[in-house]
Amino acid sequence: MQLGLSESARATTAEEARFRVNYPNSKPRKSRIIALDAEGLEALEKLTSASSWPGAHFLRYVEAKGASDSLHMLPVDAVLEDRDGKRVNLADEIADADVIVMVTTAGASAEAAEVIGNACFVRSKMTTGLVLNSTDVPAEDLARTLTAMRPFAAMLVISKGDEYVPEMLSALRV
Numbered sequence: 197m198q199l200g201l202s203e204s205a206r207a208t209t210a211e212e213a214r215f216r217v218n219y220p221n222s223k224p225r226k227s228r229i230i231a232l233d234a235e236g237l238e239a240l241e242k243l244t245s246a247s248s249w250p251g252a253h254f255l256r257y258v259e260a261k262g263a264s265d266s267l268h269m270l271p272v273d274a275v276l277e278d279r280d281g282k283r284v285n286l287a288d289e290i291a292d293a294d295v296i297v298m299v300t301t302a303g304a305s306a307e308a309a310e311v312i313g314n315a316c317f318v319r320s321k322m323t324t325g326l327v328l329n330s331t332d333v334p335a336e337d338l339a340r341t342l343t344a345m346r347p348f349a350a351m352l353v354i355s356k357g358d359e360y361v362p363e364m365l366s367a368l369r370v
Contacts, residue, residue, distance in 0.1 A: 232300035232308040239358035257308040303337030306344030313348020325349030
């Protein structure tokens, strides 16, 4: 071991390079990108029509539902809809997902974020929230959406329009 080198500097030495894996990750990520409102869905439709996202399922939130008939008061499941209009269960979609991203707009209700966030928490899944903001939305509406989503997203990002969505999804390796 060389003295005086930081962990980062030591990890980049030729001696440590022999431990690196020299091929790309062979296991593709399974991503679920869920629009929580109509504007979020529009942003995702623009995105999916422009490029391909292998391993990603683009969905829209339809409604909450109880996890079982005996547990109606804790909605930890929901009905989602894919691009073809097929309805699926949230629990089934996130069961083997690596990345879950919720896309909504400033001022929108956060009920969907709460349901999805609870379902992900119960299943030990991390979520990311992407809030699309525009200049015509009052600051109070943005604050209300952020406050409501904060407990349900490990990372919460504010975007000034939907042009940031592809960059954010690429950064998350969707």
